[in-house]
Amino acid sequence: MSRTGSHPADGDLLRYADGELTPADSRRVRGHLDACWQCRAELSEIEQTIGRCVRYRNEELAPRLPEPPAPWMDIHARVIELDQVLNGRPWYARVWEAASGALVRQRAWATAVAMLLIGALVVNQLRNAPTVRAAELLEKAARAQAGRVERVAEPRRIEVRTGARRAVRTVGSGTAAASTVAPSSGTLAAVAPLFARARYDWADPLSAASFARWRDGLAEKRDEVTTIRDAAAPERRWYRVRTSTKSSYLESAMLQIGAEDLRPVEAAFEFGSQERVEISDLGPAPELAAAEAAAAEIVEMDARRAPPAASALTPMAPRSPAPAATELERPATAGEELEVLAALHRLGADLGEPVEVAREGARVIVKGLGVNPELGRRIAAELASMPHALVRLEEPAGEIPGSASSVVRGPAAGSGSRWQREIETQLGGRAEYDQFVDRMLSASEQLMVRMHALRRLAERFGPATVAQLTPPEQAVLQGLVREHTRAAMAQARVLDTLSRPVIVAMGVTPTAPAVTREANWQAEAAAMFGDARRADRLVAAILGGMPADGAQGLAGELPEQLLSATSALRLRAAEFSRQTLP
Amino acid sequence: MSSGFIRDALARIPVAEPAEGSCRARVAELFEEMRNDVYRYLLTLGLYPPQAQEATQEVFLRLYMTMKRTELDNPRAWVFRVAHNHGLRVRAGQKSVRAFEPEMEQRLESSEESPETALVQRDRMTRFHRAIENLSEQQKRCLFLRMEGLRYPEIAETLGISASAVGEFMRRAIARLRREGL
Numbered sequence A: 001m002s003r004t005g006s007h008p009a010d011g012d013l014l015r016y017a018d019g020e021l022t023p024a025d026s027r028r029v030r031g032h033l034d035a036c037w038q039c040r041a042e043l044s045e046i047e048q049t050i051g052r053c054v055r056y057r058n059e060e061l062a063p064r065l066p067e068p069p070a071p072w073m074d075i076h077a078r079v080i081e082l083d084q085v086l087n088g089r090p091w092y093a094r095v096w097e098a099a100s101g102a103l104v105r106q107r108a109w110a111t112a113v114a115m116l117l118i119g120a121l122v123v124n125q126l127r128n129a130p131t132v133r134a135a136e137l138l139e140k141a142a143r144a145q146a147g148r149v150e151r152v153a154e155p156r157r158i159e160v161r162t163g164a165r166r167a168v169r170t171v172g173s174g175t176a177a178a179s180t181v182a183p184s185s186g187t188l189a190a191v192a193p194l195f196a197r198a199r200y201d202w203a204d205p206l207s208a209a210s211f212a213r214w215r216d217g218l219a220e221k222r223d224e225v226t227t228i229r230d231a232a233a234p235e236r237r238w239y240r241v242r243t244s245t246k247s248s249y250l251e252s253a254m255l256q257i258g259a260e261d262l263r264p265v266e267a268a269f270e271f272g273s274q275e276r277v278e279i280s281d282l283g284p285a286p287e288l289a290a291a292e293a294a295a296a297e298i299v300e301m302d303a304r305r306a307p308p309a310a311s312a313l314t315p316m317a318p319r320s321p322a323p324a325a326t327e328l329e330r331p332a333t334a335g336e337e338l339e340v341l342a343a344l345h346r347l348g349a350d351l352g353e354p355v356e357v358a359r360e361g362a363r364v365i366v367k368g369l370g371v372n373p374e375l376g377r378r379i380a381a382e383l384a385s386m387p388h389a390l391v392r393l394e395e396p397a398g399e400i401p402g403s404a405s406s407v408v409r410g411p412a413a414g415s416g417s418r419w420q421r422e423i424e425t426q427l428g429g430r431a432e433y434d435q436f437v438d439r440m441l442s443a444s445e446q447l448m449v450r451m452h453a454l455r456r457l458a459e460r461f462g463p464a465t466v467a468q469l470t471p472p473e474q475a476v477l478q479g480l481v482r483e484h485t486r487a488a489m490a491q492a493r494v495l496d497t498l499s500r501p502v503i504v505a506m507g508v509t510p511t512a513p514a515v516t517r518e519a520n521w522q523a524e525a526a527a528m529f530g531d532a533r534r535a536d537r538l539v540a541a542i543l544g545g546m547p548a549d550g551a552q553g554l555a556g557e558l559p560e561q562l563l564s565a566t567s568a569l570r571l572r573a574a575e576f577s578r579q580t581l582p
Numbered sequence B: 001m002s003s004g005f006i007r008d009a010l011a012r013i014p015v016a017e018p019a020e021g022s023c024r025a026r027v028a029e030l031f032e033e034m035r036n037d038v039y040r041y042l043l044t045l046g047l048y049p050p051q052a053q054e055a056t057q058e059v060f061l062r063l064y065m066t067m068k069r070t071e072l073d074n075p076r077a078w079v080f081r082v083a084h085n086h087g088l089r090v091r092a093g094q095k096s097v098r099a100f101e102p103e104m105e106q107r108l109e110s111s112e113e114s115p116e117t118a119l120v121q122r123d124r125m126t127r128f129h130r131a132i133e134n135l136s137e138q139q140k141r142c143l144f145l146r147m148e149g150l151r152y153p154e155i156a157e158t159l160g161i162s163a164s165a166v167g168e169f170m171r172r173a174i175a176r177l178r179r180e181g182l
Helices: A012-017 A023-035 A037-064 A075-087 A091-103 A114-125 A130-151 A174-179 A186-197 A208-216 A290-295 A323-327 A334-346 A373-383 A418-427 A430-460 A463-468 A471-505 A521-545 A548-553 A557-579 B003-012 B020-044 B049-069 B075-093 B104-110 B115-133 B137-147 B152-159 B163-179
Strands: A156-162 A165-171 A222-229 A237-244 A250-258 A264-271 A276-284 A297-302 A355-360 A363-369 A389-394
Touching: A012 A023, A012 A037, A012 B163, A023 A037, A037 B020, A037 B115, A037 B137, A037 B163, A075 B020, A075 B049, A130 A208, A130 A222, A130 A237, A130 A250, A130 B115, A156 A186, A165 A186, A186 A264, A208 A237, A208 A250, A208 A264, A208 A389, A334 A355, A334 A363, A334 A373, A334 A389, A334 A430, A334 A463, A334 A471, A363 A373, A373 A389, A418 A430, A418 A471, A418 A521, A430 A471, A430 A521, A471 A521, A471 A557, A521 A557, A521 B137, B020 B049, B020 B075, B020 B137, B049 B075, B075 B137, B075 B152, B115 B163, B137 B152, B137 B163, B152 B163
Parallel strands: A363 A389
Antiparallel strands: A156 A165, A156 A276, A165 A297, A222 A237, A237 A250, A250 A264, A264 A276, A355 A363
């Protein structure tokens, strides 16, 4: 616990939110929070995450778990039955019952009522993060726009204002949208490069999809969502999404979307060069023949002069086809996805990082949440040359420093299970035991990271998909699989060599596990994943979380199971790399 | 067992049980209120549905036996502690080597919501679910027990670790989930 002036120690904010600090510490944290915005923001994010967990439990997990297979017992009938049986029992059975009851009595401090806490969690879950709202709104609006485009091509006019100048241009929809850039015309010619530099789609700037694409590409951002009303007509409402960032030339962008139809009506952009550009929707383009709309018109004038008139329309230069768009009309291939995966692997971004890769239409999307900004930049740079790759990284504001690298400690001395005490005795002391725990947990964690990566590959590249790959692509896949397998094997070896002598010394006889062969490498990978997870759980149970009660019931079995799991894993992995990957 | 202990234990057996009816009613109430939570908790612990249901019922019968003799400060914490320990024993005895793993991802993908929100929702759900899956076993156990309303010392007692270790596991779990975003 730290003093009032400095930030609370790592973890104290969560303890504070959970009411687990002593009253004095709690007071100090409260005092600090009054003064410190940073910690308050941090606390609010912790509470948002707690709210997310509660939503996950109640709304996502609960409805999806299988229902109980049978009707519930009639508890009234059962307890009456139980009483009758017990009353007819010999006295020693009743003594035993009573004695075991004495053993499960609660400790005196456990008076706090959990219900209060649940209430607190429910209050927290009602808050919604702006990031989520912004992403959701934009996605909905983009989909609404896509729906409109499919139904009917609707060219619209937009007004672009910058400084004292303004211009009106028509943005078509669909294919015409990409063509409206007029490099030669005055105001717009000055504005277009700003958007290009910020990688914001100038072909269709007043659009949720363009906004979302720009926003998704940001390594770091802050979102703000507000609702505004028309003072004259309070039933008219709009959402205003504002995203600011330090990682783009476009430092701040605002998009105003109708609450009903999700149609963007206003946008404002602030660039690093202090330029400000505003865009408004002027409604459907009047009296334009389809051909003219497709060619897209541009109107330009001085803002001090008269408003735009039809005569001011000047035809734009014939459009050049947008190469990227046409090239990308076919769906992305498994080979392209593999190419992206291999690139991520070169950066180590496929190991334990919150990065997901998926094919969506013509794109291979790399999604990440809370990826460290430096890695985000490297990912974007690495994938820049791949036209089908689209990087969408989001940053939940405020990274927790060092949260990934700190080492899990075993439980404090004296609180351990009998395994912990026994292992400690075998190893010769607390310090040795701590070191053992650190190494076991770290090997287990690294093993799981590799196994997750391997399982991802097996899931994404099933036998049918692999058959579509070219021989060089297959070689790339094989290289990735081989590397993950080797690394996983190395960690399994560490687990095995560390634990085997200790477990054998505890009097357990190792038995050779039976390993069955699976039909293909994907199934083998899934089986290895199962072995690894079993080993991980056993390590956790033996070194961390095994309740004494359960350990009594399982005497002698847990370490034996661990031994068997690590041997099975090693056998399977060795077989796997020998046969499947010559 | 010392004779003093036996005497104590005998003393605890009520001669007449005037409170029996109210105790039954209380347990029935708790059963009604908590059985689904306990059942789901046991599923997340790796029990298959029939065993999870069986174990849940067993826990509440034990609760009745206990409440007849002793006053429980926090029956919810008691129920989850007993359910956790009993669940682990049942799981260890399960014939299948593999723990029950609800196929959440497939279920998430096949869920039928309005097409407009389904995509975004499903994506976020799958991501959060994966994030929880990727937590270490201890982190997950602490988190799930915390979600059931247990305090750190209660979780600690359930898992046989210290309360400060629970704090540390909770911190790491929340930090990881937070990085996964919302």
